[in-house]
Amino acid sequence: MTDHRASFDARITFGNGGDLAVHGFRVDLPGPDAAEDEIAALFVASLGLLMTDGVELDNVEIFAEPHKGTRGGPSDRAAQAAPAAGGALVELARPPADGGTYLVAPGGDLTGLPLARTAELPAVVVRVAGAEAREIGVGALAAFDVRGRAVLLHTGAPGGGRLTPEAASWLAGRGASLVGTDADGLDGLDGVGGSAALDVLLAAGVPVVERLAGLDRLPPTGAVFTAAPPLQEGVGRVPVRAFARVPEA
Template identity: 65%
Template sequence: MPDYRASFDAAITFGNGGDLTVHGFRVDLPGPDATESEIAALFVASLGLLMADTVELADVRIFPEPHKGTRGGPSDRGRAQGAPGTTAPVELDRAVPESGPFIEAPGGDLAAVPLSRSVDLPAVVVRVAGATARAVDVGAVAAFDVRGHAVLLHTGAHDGFVLTDAAAAWLVEHGAALVGTDSDELRGAEGRTTARERLLGAGVPVVEGLGGLEGLPPTGALFAAPPPRLMGVPRAPVRAYARVPQ
C-alpha cells in the first residue's frame, strides 16, 4: 500500500496573540481518507506549535508519496527521553487541601487503577493560562507526544475552561496515560459528552484540582498520583507530585 501525504495552505491564530500563515506545506498522512481536522493536527504537531487556537486549511491536496517522517506523523518513530537526574518530589497540591487534588478512576474503582497509569509518568504540561479562548482544543495538545504520558492542563483558573470532545478523543487516540488539570473540574463542551466521561470510558484516569503546575517544565518531569486502594470507590483525594529534571 502506498504512503500518502497532503499539501495545503494554512492560517493559524494563537491563544496568546499572533498568527502564522504557510503555503504549500506538506505532512505525512496515515491514509488517503484523512480529514482536514486530522491534517490540521498533524501540521501543528509537526512544527511543535504551542497554544494554537484556530487552524484553517485551504487548497488541500492528498496524493501518494513516500513519507518524509513528519514529527507526530505515522512514520515518526521518535520518543521523548526522560532526563537522567531528577530533583526531590515537588508537591502539586493546593494551599487549601480540601479543594484538591482528586483522582477519578475509570470503571469507578480506584483499586483497579494500575501503577502504570498513575506513577512515574513522563509529563507534558499544556499551558493555556491567559489564553483568550476558554476551550482547550486539539490545537493546544497536538504539539506534544502524549503516548504513555500524563497530560497536565495548566489553565491558571479554578473554573471556566473546557476540554473539547475533539481534544479528549485525540488524547485517547494518541495514548495519553492520564489527564490532569488545575481546574476544579475537567469539563466538556455544554450539551455534549463530557471530556471526563470520554477519558474515563477509554480507561484514562483523571486528576482534578492540581496546584503548582506553573513550576513544572513543559516536558521532562515525572508525574505521580497513586490512588488509594479503595475497592468500588470512584473518586478520592490524592497526593500528587512531580520529579523535575536537574
C-alpha cells in the same frame, strides 16, 4: 506500501493572540483517507506550535509521495528520551483547607486502576494560562507526544479552560495515560457542555486528576508525575497527594 502526503493552505489562530498563514505546506499522512482534522493536527505537530486555538485548511490535496519525516507523523521514529531518575520533588496537591486535589477513576472503582496509569509517568505540561479562548481543543495539544504520558493542563484559574470532547477523544486515541488539570474540573465551572470530556476519558480508561497546583513550576517535558490513590473498592473519586520529580538543571 505506498506513502501519502497532503498539500494545503492553512491559517492558525493562537489562544494568546496573533495568527499564522501558510501556503502549499506539506505533511506526511498515515494513509490516503486522512481527514482534515488529522491533517490539521499533523501540521501543528510538525511545527511544534503551542497554544494553538484554531486551524483552518483550504485547497487540501492528498497524493502519493514518499514520506519526508514529518514531526509527529507516521514515519517519525525519533526515540523519546526517558526522564531522569534524579531531581527535586515538586508538590502539586492543594492543601485540604483549599479543597484538596482529587483523582477520578474509570469505572468508579479504584481497585481496577493499575499503578502504571497513575505513578511515575513522564509528564507533558500544556500551558493555556492567559489564552483568550475558554476551550482547549486539539490544536492546543497536537504539538505534544502524549502516548504513555500524564498530560497536565496548566489553565491558571479554577474555572480554567474547558477541554472539548474532541480533544478528550484525541488524547484517549493517542494513548495518554492520565489527564490532569489545575482547574476545578475539565469542563469548567459554568457547566457548559456538561461533563462530556471527563466522560470520554473515563470511558476510554483514562484517569483524571482535578484541582492540581504548582504546574507553573514544571518544565513542558521531562518531569515525572505521580498521583497514586488508595485501593478502595467501589470508590471512584478520592483525594490524592500529587507530586512530580523534575530533572536537575
